Amino acid sequence: MSRYRPPRRRGSAYITPEGEAALRAELHQLWKVERPTVTQAVHEAAKNGDRSENGDYIYGKRRLREIDSRVRFLNKRLDEVKVVDRSPDDTEKVFFGAWVTLEDDHGEEQEWRIVGPDEFDLAAGKLSMDSPMARALLGRRLDDEVTVRSPTGERSFIITEIRYRPSG
Incomplete structure (x- = not known):
């Protein structure tokens, strides 16, 4: 071989x-x-x-x-x-570096930060911008519904918050 x-x-x-x-x-x-x-x-x-x-x-x-x-x-x-060390001009849309809070069909929330492929860490809530979930989120706005295909089937989420600096 x-x-x-x-x-x-x-x-x-x-x-x-x-x-x-x-x-x-x-x-x-x-x-x-x-x-x-x-x-x-x-x-x-x-x-x-x-x-x-x-x-x-x-x-x-x-x-x-x-x-x-x-x-x-x-x-x-x-x-x-x-x-990328600055926020985009339109902070109402999801771009690289954004913290995005999503709500699923069951009302459960999860927060992801969209980062580069060299720094993704799912346990820390960092999602590679090349992943299917991040690609579905990029360019979307607050209250948009996002559908993501996963191995277990399609899942839908609503974008409930978009931030570009950490809270706290």
């Missing part, structure tokens, strides 16, 4: 200032903290003789490859992202 993987569709190039800061912090952690530590561990393991049976050496080299791959990705990604 070959190792070929078809190229993935590139995610949107937008990111919030918080998302950019998180990517830069990860890059710094990997390059300035973790990589030197792993490099030193590999150097020490290499002194112990036969490298083909040295687990510390083998796993250290594997971890270095993983770190280098992630560092390359982060450097490339940070060069191409566009930081």
Whole structure:
């Protein structure tokens, strides 16, 4: 079986200032903290003789490859992202960076923030702008009904609030 993987569709190039800061912090952690530590561990393991049976050496080299791959990705990604650090002119519509409160058919509310694909976190209520839910929300207004197709079927929501700065 070959190792070929078809190229993935590139995610949107937008990111919030918080998302950019998180990517830069990860890059710094990997390059300035973790990589030197792993490099030193590999150097020490290499002194112990036969490298083909040295687990510390083998796993250290594997971890270095993983770190280098992630560092390359982060450097490339940070060069191409566009930081969106201001609210849109029309704050009555859903755009990138908005906090959107939705109410479903059962009266239950949920809040999502529309963010870039590099920073989405469903547990934290951050929805990638490339997701079906976010695509259905973008451009909509307060009190609009939004229908989203999911694996369990279609679901309808009403937009009850749109914000561009966190409350509190």
